[in-house]
Amino acid sequence: MKTKFFFIIIAFLLAFASSLFLGPTFINPLALDDTTREILVNIRAPRIIVAALMGMALGASGAVLQGILRNPLADPYILGISSGASLAAALGIIGGLSIFGTFTVPVLAFAGALITGGIVGTMGWKRGGLWPERLLLAGVGISFLFSALLMLIMSISRDEGMRRAMLWIFGDLSMSDWERVPYGLSLILCGIAMSSSRAKALNALILGDDFAHSLGFTPQKERALLFVSVGLMTGASVSLGGMIGFIGLLVPHIVRFFIGADSRSLIPASALGGGALLCIADLLGRSLLSPMELPSGIVTAIIGSPYFLYLLRRKNVLSV
Amino acid sequence: MSSAYKPMILELAHVCFAYPGNGPLIDNMSFSVGEGEFIGLLGANGSGKSTILKLGSGIMRPSSGSLMLWGKDLHSYKNKDRAKLISYLPQTLDINVPFTIKELVSMGMYPYDIPPSISAEEALSLVGLSDKAGAQITDLSGGERRRTFIAMTLVQGAGLLLLDEPLANLDIKYQIELLKLLRKIREEKNISVVMALHDINMALQFEKVILIKKGHVLGFGIPETVLSEEHIVNAFDVEVKIMRQPDGKAYISYDEPLRHERRRG
Numbered sequence: 001m002k003t004k005f006f007f008i009i010i011a012f013l014l015a016f017a018s019s020l021f022l023g024p025t026f027i028n029p030l031a032l033d034d035t036t037r038e039i040l041v042n043i044r045a046p047r048i049i050v051a052a053l054m055g056m057a058l059g060a061s062g063a064v065l066q067g068i069l070r071n072p073l074a075d076p077y078i079l080g081i082s083s084g085a086s087l088a089a090a091l092g093i094i095g096g097l098s099i100f101g102t103f104t105v106p107v108l109a110f111a112g113a114l115i116t117g118g119i120v121g122t123m124g125w126k127r128g129g130l131w132p133e134r135l136l137l138a139g140v141g142i143s144f145l146f147s148a149l150l151m152l153i154m155s156i157s158r159d160e161g162m163r164r165a166m167l168w169i170f171g172d173l174s175m176s177d178w179e180r181v182p183y184g185l186s187l188i189l190c191g192i193a194m195s196s197s198r199a200k201a202l203n204a205l206i207l208g209d210d211f212a213h214s215l216g217f218t219p220q221k222e223r224a225l226l227f228v229s230v231g232l233m234t235g236a237s238v239s240l241g242g243m244i245g246f247i248g249l250l251v252p253h254i255v256r257f258f259i260g261a262d263s264r265s266l267i268p269a270s271a272l273g274g275g276a277l278l279c280i281a282d283l284l285g286r287s288l289l290s291p292m293e294l295p296s297g298i299v300t301a302i303i304g305s306p307y308f309l310y311l312l313r314r315k316n317v318l319s320v
Numbered sequence: 321m322s323s324a325y326k327p328m329i330l331e332l333a334h335v336c337f338a339y340p341g342n343g344p345l346i347d348n349m350s351f352s353v354g355e356g357e358f359i360g361l362l363g364a365n366g367s368g369k370s371t372i373l374k375l376g377s378g379i380m381r382p383s384s385g386s387l388m389l390w391g392k393d394l395h396s397y398k399n400k401d402r403a404k405l406i407s408y409l410p411q412t413l414d415i416n417v418p419f420t421i422k423e424l425v426s427m428g429m430y431p432y433d434i435p436p437s438i439s440a441e442e443a444l445s446l447v448g449l450s451d452k453a454g455a456q457i458t459d460l461s462g463g464e465r466r467r468t469f470i471a472m473t474l475v476q477g478a479g480l481l482l483l484d485e486p487l488a489n490l491d492i493k494y495q496i497e498l499l500k501l502l503r504k505i506r507e508e509k510n511i512s513v514v515m516a517l518h519d520i521n522m523a524l525q526f527e528k529v530i531l532i533k534k535g536h537v538l539g540f541g542i543p544e545t546v547l548s549e550e551h552i553v554n555a556f557d558v559e560v561k562i563m564r565q566p567d568g569k570a571y572i573s574y575d576e577p578l579r580h581e582r583r584r585g
């Protein structure tokens with residue numbers, strides 16, 4: 001197990017480094033001139049760090065959500081949490097809010113994520129328990145509604161600058177700069193640490209609330225804490241680079257296949273796996289049709305889905 | 321000699337439970353579980369067996385009445401402390417997660433800050449699953465799954481096991497195997513077991529039974545007394561005869577032989 005975890009760390013570092021140095025222009029870190037240093041430090045580095053952070057947040061969020069909801073289809077995107085975070089952030093940008101300074105957008109996104117999670121959870125709750133089908137349908141419904149509202153806001157917005165400022169909401173990393181990195185880093189690491197510290201409770205919740213209780217946990221409290229960690233990570237991820245699907249849903253399944261189901265290793269490993277995947281996706285998106293750029297969300301889906309479908313043919317992959 | 325005295329682990333006194341706006345599911349129920357006792361909790365479907373076990377393990381709170389664990393209010397325990405004394409296993413173990421057996425059994429350590437007295441390996445060997453430690457739960461048979469979770473409760477170190485229909489959906493061979501295993505564990509660890517059942521013949525094998533109907537206790541004590549024909553008719557709404565084997569053991573015979581009906585059809 002430890003060896004496998006070590007391999008995931010190596011894979012993450014390799015993906016991060018190749019995304020940083022490779023691309024339409026290869027940057028040799030040992031022979032930097034003024035131009036390449038400028039590209040590396042002010043364009044590539046913040047962008048790749050943002051990609052890695054978002055991937056980490058989404059991978060870990062997916063692992064946590066699939067566990068607390070006991071549902072293999074749970075992820076921040078499908079449950080509408082990402083679109084709720086985006087809508088709240090977009091409304092804040094339009095309203096010109098800056099109550100929390102540079103933290104305004106992430107705080108709004110975090111609040112949007114929690115509120116949406118609350119709405120979806122309430123709709124999926126019946127007779128003292130969460131009903132997986134209700135929950136997913138509620139999430140899909142909310143997700144469609146909020147995405148439509150977002151597009152509506154975009155299309156009626158007359159201000160061209162505002163429209164462009166909001167494009168990132170649909171998963172565009174090309175506008176990343178250093179400004180967003182510090183809060184993204186702190187919120188996402190905080191979320192990963194928070195969920196990892198509750199990993200035993202998550203294992204117990206996966207077995208069911210009665211089991212969790214019998215093992216000495218308070219199921220509702222643990223679920224709420226874990227959900228707040230998801231809100232932190234998803235909110236931060238959305239405010240860094242908008243909505244990106246696929247990673248939260250599929251990375252935990254792929255990672256589980258390699259290192260097993262124990263949340264204590266699954267959460268950090270899904271974070272690393274998600275980070276690696278989004279770094280590679282961003283590299284391919286920049287390089288394949290250069291100088292045109294493909295959005296990372298599209299690339300993750302194109303490289304990830306066939307691999308996932310291949311894994312699906314093998315047993316025990318599509319399980320929480 | 322006061323050999324008859326056994327300390328009570330769990331005592332329910334006048335326990336009632338109802339969901340808000342509904343009639344009582346459990347109505348004025350009192351009974352107690354002593355150390356090392358094996359108790360069958362028998363009743364028809366919907367009679368409240370699961371609710372009693374959930375109340376007894378503290379998952380649900382009674383609307384009124386008291387539950388004492390080792391002489392202290394059950395709900396005054398911290399969750400982790402209670403988990404070291406009581407373990408509850410739900411009826412359905414539909415776990416579709418590829419946890420390994422060893423991982424699951426080790427979860428019994430969760431209430432502890434320092435490793436408990438029995439290791440996952442020992443527990444696995446006690447339930448006869450040592451060779452399956454690395455296997456995934458999703459690949460195991462129903463009987464093996466039960467044994468896995470029994471091993472988890474052993475690591476948890478709880479002296480009282482509350483088992484909801486552990487014999488349901490098991491072939492007779494595995495039912496007997498599981499009962500033998502629990503008896504063996506009692507010999508070694510002096511655990512007490514309360515087990516929900518709906519098979520009357522199985523209940524006759526227990527030292528004590530609680531017979532319930534719609535949240536009421538119809539009888540509590542040795543099966544020969546509690547499982548009278550009159551009580552069984554009342555609890556299950558079927559006509560039965562209590563028969564005796566040559567060695568004196570009782571068994572239930574149903575008044576309407578099913579074979580006749582089939583011939584007629």
